[in-house]
Amino acid sequence: MSTDQKVIGEATSSPTKLFFVAMLTRDIELQDALLDLLDNCVDGILRSGGAKHNAAKPYQDFHAMIELSKDGFIIEDNCGGIPFEIAEKYAFAMGRPPGNAEGEGTVGMYGIGMKRAIFKMGSEARVESRSDKGFVVDITSEWMQDDKWADLPMFELSDDEIPAGGTKIIVTSLHPDIAKNFGDPEWVDEFRKAVARHYAIIIAKGFEVKIGSPEELAAGIGPVHAEGFQLLASKSEDGGSVIEPYIYKGTLHDVSVEIYAGLYRQLLNAEELEDEDETRGSTDDAGWTVACNDRIVIWKDKSKLTGWGEGTVPNYHGQFIAITGLVLLSANDPHKLPLTTTKRGIDGASNVYLDAKDLMREATKALTSFTNKWKKFPEQLETLYKESGYVDLPALQAISAGAKMDVVRKYPDVRKIEPRLPVPPQEKTSTRISFVAEKADVGLLATKFFDDIRTKPGIVGEEAFRRAVTEAKR
């Protein structure tokens, strides 16, 4: 094509509003859209410099309140407010221009969270905020339906509305399905649980989130409790092997990485394992959790996404129910993190994550071998468990701060603590027998040996074998 060719028309290339309002919102679940709004609250704290960085609870005194009903949605926070210039230039624009990242440890990077959440929920909205200068912006249903991208007028906020540092977003004219969800107390409680999981670290750092219907909030409903993360650890008196977590700490591609993996509960015995295979009898506490700048994006995953079933690591199975791990990735520039736009899941092709996954697999493999070795000797393992206690995340972080760590050959900027997990002494001399028998016969022997027909089949089998061996050795 040459520049002297005659222009005969102009092909429209700007996005239609329908694309944003109808399509973009399909790619995100409602819960995730609301979590995006909470992310904006936390980013607000960091942007306004309100976080007390070196304190144990850097987000103390910051809170958000989410009111859900079939008639509308309100989120209100005290996290610093939206600065007037940002509101003018970016906050209501679709996407963030290059070079205008939020910066310093935030998770906001695409500039679509607030708009997408509003479009997802309803057709009318009002945003009020007071940072350096208070403002109100109304998004009307006429604006939503009109295909032009007219700028939205900003109005002055009167003094009695919104305290300094506050933001309030109100969405009304909810879409029918959204109204049904918000009006259903069970859905609202599911959402609370999602916040308890995805905000576990941020809440533990002092941020407070209250979620409820107008009535529940008026009645003083308490804040969401964070889901805790803890691993078993035991102290060895004589320097012998004990149950201890795997720890990796360092930097990969300018992203700071911390990995903690270990056991959080007892292994299943043979009977429990059989139940577990039949139905999922226990909860899904096993698996890997991954957080980017404290925001949990993967919760207790047991798939290839977190290295299960890759390389020599076995696929997840009920026997590995005790294995759990946490990966903390953090960077001042959120673009370096493997975040996706929905912040549920992870950019699995990112180099940071692929390298971190090497380390995760190493820990998972060691822990699966440990459980494989011990499943034959549950009683002895129980003694080990009894000597162990739970260690939470701050304590795990303290261990890695104080201890001498080994080098990871492949990644010179990462150090690790690789525990010597105990090995059952008879591992090499023992083997496992398992077989099927007639119930009536088992009952017969149970009564003969133990005078109790309800004795567990495994115990009856062991006793029968013991007697047979004694007889043979005679």
Place this chain on the structure above:
Amino acid sequence: MSGASIPYHLRPHKAVDRRLFLDLLGRLERWMPLNDYAYVSMGAYPLEDHRLVHRVLGITRLLAFDFDGEVVARQEFNRPLDSCRCVELSAQKLVDDFDRILSDQGFGDARGAIVWLDYTDPKQHAQQLREFQTLLDKLTEGDIVRVTVNAHINLQVDSAVGSKPLTKDEKRAKMLQIIKSKMGEYLPSNTTVDDMTQDRLPSVISRSFGAAAHKAFQSTGTNTFKPLSITRYSDGTQMLSMTGMVIARTKVEEFDARMQWPSWPFASADWGAVHHLVVPSLTLRERLFLEKGIGRTTDELISELGFISAADVPLQEFLASYRNYYRFYPTLLSADV
């Protein structure tokens, strides 16, 4: 001794609870006739509830099940009518193959299903929740489900470490930890150690079943599983019974109006509304006296009775609820047959 093996006449609360269920089913006939439904319940060996649903509602498609072949053989002997089928099945198998089992027993043409899962094991709440959810996944508008579970506090907690008994606070913390590890995804988000008491645990469990129902019927779907009546009672061990129905969301308002819930004291509008049944065993003379005097004040009745508690139940508390369920109170007399 497990609840299942205690004779029914020694479990007055269970008897009252069952009659309340029957009364609820009777009330549901204001909404739809139930005589063409299939009734599916464990029933234990006496098949008492099968007998009652047939007598009261005229239901003939009766299915009793138990995982113990001996119990099923005994059920077979006690069948209240010829069309009652007794099969050896676990609850899990029943919910997994619900449609096939109904049609195999010749009940595929039933207009709807009433299913009662009567559990006793206090350690299997997680599995019971999952079976309940699996069953709901297979149900359609008009189907009715009742679940009874153990809701007794601390049955899952070892009461001592070594020789030292656990303190109340330690027990509660332990109980919460156990319940969280087992029912985590279903547990209400605001559950705390303060809920680990005999009075509050039933509501926690009930709301967990509500969460399971929500997983089966999402807020945006056509149908919902509406809780109708939730009760707790104790014949030694505290039990919790939850009854609900699958109904189209658009019909809920009309349904509620037709049922006239305000005139039925055991209705539960939500999963947290658990009614407490308090039923001391009464002598025939006491019972007849109370029935005759049901319109008088509690103080008058107590002063005339001349005692203030019966079998550890304070009469004040008992009489307050007795007015609501004296109609269902069983008169259990020993008879020499």
